[in-house]
Amino acid sequence: MFQQAMEGLRVVENGTYLDGTFGRGGHARGVLQRLGGGGRLLLMDKDPEAIAVAEREFGADPRVSIRRGSFADLANWDAAQSGLDGVLLDLGVSSPQLDVGERGFSFGKDGPLDMRMDPDSGESAAQWLARASEQEIADVLWTHGEERMSRRIARAIVARRAQQPLERTADLAQLIAANMPRSKPARGQKEIHPATRSFQAIRIHVNRELDDLAQGLDGAHAALKAGGRLAVISFHSLEDRIVKRFIARHAKAPPADRRLPAAAPFVPTLRIIGDAQKAGAAETAANPRARSAVLRVAEKLLEAAA
DSSP: OHHHHHHHHTOOTTOEEEESOOTTSHHHHHHHHHOOTTOEEEEEESOHHHHHHHHHHHTTOTTEEEEESOGGGGGGOGGGTTOEEEEEEEOSOOHHHHHOGGGOOOTTSOOBSOOOSSTTSSOOHHHHHHHSOHHHHHHHHHHHHOOTTHHHHHHHHHHHHHHSOOOBHHHHHHHHHHTSOOOOOOTTOOOOOTTHHHHHHHHHHHTTHHHHHHHHHHHHHHHEEEEEEEEEEESSHHHHHHHHHHHHHHHSOOOOOTTSOOOOOOOOOEEEOSSOEEOOHHHHHHOGGGGGOEEEEEEEOOGGGO
């Protein structure tokens, strides 16, 4: 959704922008092409491999500053505290992370059961599955993956680890598949691997993705200048729901409750820019992952409106 994201950010020549999910730099290149000599681009990513790419490709550009870390902490970066004209967040796992089996994200490529976006921080998926209770595993699979067989899968994981640790993605994928009922996809729909939802849920939990998103949205809202744009690309309903509700909370007055004392007048601090956007047919044909992408854009209101 490159073009839609660039249009949503509405880059101004001498503005300051933050790309909180650098990945491999597709959006960063687009922003830099639109910036003049007085513009600035702040780049963040948890992944050391992404940061290495950023340093190699953009480290010599005086307009660019690079920081390894989660966008959850963007408001604490000194470079962002003078105000931002735009913040871009492209959520979820990146294609390079999925394509390398050693990172442990993919059930289709065998590798160590890791799943950490920052491999130097926190527990790996294998470490978490080795210590979490059956109830905790089931709760994560249901809450973050909406997996209907969450209890059965959790029970199977606990039984398996009592005999042998789960240390490979292929082992976990096979265990999940063996405990899922077989069903044919509806006509016209592609078959989904039985481990899809569970892998998503474990990845989200290990990386604190939803907590980071909530904190990062607050940070972006605080750092944006009046007229600055927030553009967020989500890839599943849990993320998109958080983004949609966050924007609405700052853009729309809550419903009045006559049973409560009159509240202070609602003062919006964001303006919703257009409807949620999805990738077009050409993009989804070239990049099937884009099928589930949703872009939402909001603008920080002028100080005079507050």
